[in-house]
Amino acid sequence: MTFKLEEALKLVDEERIIQLASDVIRIPSITGNEKEVMEYTKKLLEEIGVHVEVHGSEERPIIYACLNQEAEKQIIFNGHLDVVPIAKPDAWSKDPWNPVVEDGKLYGRGASDMKASCAVMIHLLEILKKLDLPISVGVHLVPDEERGAAEGSKILVNKIVAGELWRPDYVIIGEQSNLQVRVAERGMFGFKVKFYGRAAHTAASRTTGINAIAKASKGVLALEHHVDKFHEWIGHPMLSVNLIEAGTVSNQVPAECTITVDRRLIIGETADDVVAEVTADLDKAGEGDPNWSWEIVADKDDEGKWKYTPANFTPPDSELGKAFMKAVPAVLKREPELYVTWAGSTDGRLYRQVGIQTIGFGPIGKYAHGPDEFVYIDSLVKMTKVWVALALELSA
Secondary structure, X not given: OHHHHHHHHOOOOHHHHHHHHHHHHOOOOEOOOOHHHHHHHHHHHHHHOOEEEEXXXXXXXXXXXXXXXXXXXXXXXXXXXXXXXXXXXXXOOOOOOOOEEEOOEEEOXXXXXXXHHXXXXXXXXXXXXXXXXXXXXXXXXXXXXXXXXXXXXXXXXXXXXXXXXXXXXXXXXXXXXXOOEXXXXXXXXXXXXXXXXXXXXXXXXXXXXXXXXXXXXXXXHHHOOOOOOOEOOOEOOEEEEEEEEXXXXXXXXXXXEEEEEEEXXXXXXXXXXXXXXXXXHHHHHOOOOXXXXXXXXXXXXXXXXXOOEOOEEOOOOOHHHHHHHHHHHHHHOOOOOEOOOOOOOOOXXXXXXXXXXXXXXXXXXXXXXXXXXXXXHHHHHHHHHHHHHHHHHHHO
16 A cells, blocks of 8 residues: 555645635535535536536535446545635635635635535545546535535435435545544534523512523523533533523513523433433522422424434444544554544534444634634645545555
8 A cells, every 4th residue: 555655645736725625615605505616516526527416406406426436335525515604704804705825724714614625525536536446436515514414415315325326335524623533423402491480560570570581590500511521532512501582571570481402412422311410400500499490391202202313423443443543644644633622513423324434534724604714725735645545545
């Protein structure tokens, strides 16, 4: 592999990466309006001479492209080309749709999340087409990741399950991971806690009224704390109270107050574990209060169990994990590190949920979803080289 890898890495072209990334950043593609950028990437892939298919809808196309359709195994690189809106244009020091290279960084909306990675996937196919590997390597370039993937990766995964699309053996997610290997993602459990009081006229608020907002305030403070658990593949769990609803008119003590909680789970946690912890926290917060009344409200399945998404993972000792553990040191000349940090979910969860080995490996950047978003160019080059090494390793 050594000689072949050395020769293959010479094909990685930094200027080509910058060009491709700049071109796709330059096309505004806020979620729901991805058609133009999808059509552009389709054209690029067709020019390479790879097999290209279009899935999804006319207005929100999904691009599937691959090399070597006759191979027995396939690696897929998944990336999304939709981006979030520009919340406050005057907070940017640069035009978000006019990419700029400065001090080794590429600036623009989507630079780190994750148009630059998608551009690298296109360059990767340009490189691998010259190597004629015995394995198929392809891309899933999708819309709608930022709003749940219903019009993007979920469509592809459903087609894979139905036997309508090649089931890949391995999937790599190109979301930012700081050149660390991301083998796991936190699960999700969303629920509400409803606190009860007693309605009354404001004038009687200290006599007959029981203010549900005041009760909920105690509850929020009781829940908003670090969850002291840890898993070596994924890090800590987290909990955040993100919505609060109460009251009907300004001169009436509210009888109910509802908070909405977003809880992210680590490997081994269940919704029942979370409910038990929340119950303990709230029971403690209400000690000595004769008017302490609340209940947890969340969706349940037909068997009466809480609905939630468990943490998902592909073990480091899986085939794909072992390949990464060889590819990273072969290129970066250091031991691989697992990506254990405060990060949200990716479309990788969808592939893992149907049993496909899936691992994330992406570049280093900052300010995703915010002003002056950028990605470090040298990290894009290193990522490309690791991806090339990975393809060679899995082809061996």
